[in-house]
Amino acid sequence: MKVKAYNLVNSVEQEELDAGLLAESFSVEAKQGKAITLPDSFSTEVRTDLIRSAVHSSRANRRQPYGHREHNGKKSPQPGMKHSVEWWGKGRGVARIMRKTGQRTGAQNPHTRGGRRAHGPKVDKDWSQKLNSKQRAAARDSAIAATADPTMVSARGHKFTEGTNFPIVIDNYVESRGGSDEKYDIESLPLQYSTRKFVAIMEGIGLGEDLVRAKNGKSIRAGKGTMRGRKTRTPKSVLLVVSSKEGLHKAASNLPGVDVVIAKDLCAEDLAPGGDPGRLTVWTKSAIEAMR
Numbered sequence: 001m002k003v004k005a006y007n008l009v010n011s012v013e014q015e016e017l018d019a020g021l022l023a024e025s026f027s028v029e030a031k032q033g034k035a036i037t038l039p040d041s042f043s044t045e046v047r048t049d050l051i052r053s054a055v056h057s058s059r060a061n062r063r064q065p066y067g068h069r070e071h072n073g074k075k076s077p078q079p080g081m082k083h084s085v086e087w088w089g090k091g092r093g094v095a096r097i098m099r100k101t102g103q104r105t106g107a108q109n110p111h112t113r114g115g116r117r118a119h120g121p122k123v124d125k126d127w128s129q130k131l132n133s134k135q136r137a138a139a140r141d142s143a144i145a146a147t148a149d150p151t152m153v154s155a156r157g158h159k160f161t162e163g164t165n166f167p168i169v170i171d172n173y174v175e176s177r178g179g180s181d182e183k184y185d186i187e188s189l190p191l192q193y194s195t196r197k198f199v200a201i202m203e204g205i206g207l208g209e210d211l212v213r214a215k216n217g218k219s220i221r222a223g224k225g226t227m228r229g230r231k232t233r234t235p236k237s238v239l240l241v242v243s244s245k246e247g248l249h250k251a252a253s254n255l256p257g258v259d260v261v262i263a264k265d266l267c268a269e270d271l272a273p274g275g276d277p278g279r280l281t282v283w284t285k286s287a288i289e290a291m292r
Helices: 048-061 133-146 150-155 194-205 208-216 247-252 285-290
Strands: 002-016 022-037 085-087 098-100 168-177 180-185 239-242 259-262 281-284
Touching: 002 194, 022 168, 022 194, 048 133, 168 194, 168 285, 194 208, 194 247, 239 247, 239 285, 247 259, 281 285
Parallel strands: 002 168, 168 281, 239 259, 239 281
Antiparallel strands: 002 022, 085 098, 168 180
């Protein structure tokens, strides 16, 4: 399977502000370059069942154990056992449960108000799920193949312009400023204004609308997660696959919904969040070569 990579030309325009300061604006034009041969992973059959099992296993292995602490008498009681209680004994025509001292109100038992849980979660429980290494690799290859299908990408809710080549591969990057051209390796993007340059690159390819969708879709999460460091919920947008942590990696990491992954660390959950295949993915040519 072959695909034509995009060559990017960034036209930088400088506008003078007060006190001699210069403001730069970026406009990227994406041109089709040479065709490159893709790894066999892009031609794999899309198996949704394999992808979902791999994602489910990955999420289960990250799950942290939780549960109440063990009951250790009055010094360190477990929740629901913090009352001063007494037992009335037998022969009084009432249930043989612990009651608050000096009162008739039941306490501590699972069916009483403020009592402990009958069978609460145990810290010792193992939530992890094993998955064969071949099955995990097959799920990753299947998720990679789904990123090359524009129908599956669109069905997942991503937005892009018509005529975009799938899979999306970017290769050369040139900055044109004041009549002079400077050529850079796309992964070694200069750090100055790098995030703005990355946004301009996505707009030039035709993915700018998806970045706006993720930014505007940010919302406050329902439930108790708002009190536990998970206040906002952000839709998933572009996944950028690179070969090394350089300028492009830092530039894309600042945007909401955008994830950056090194090719050797790629897994099914990155390519199919929630088990739904077809994430909008952008590959660098170096990342494609690193996967061979």
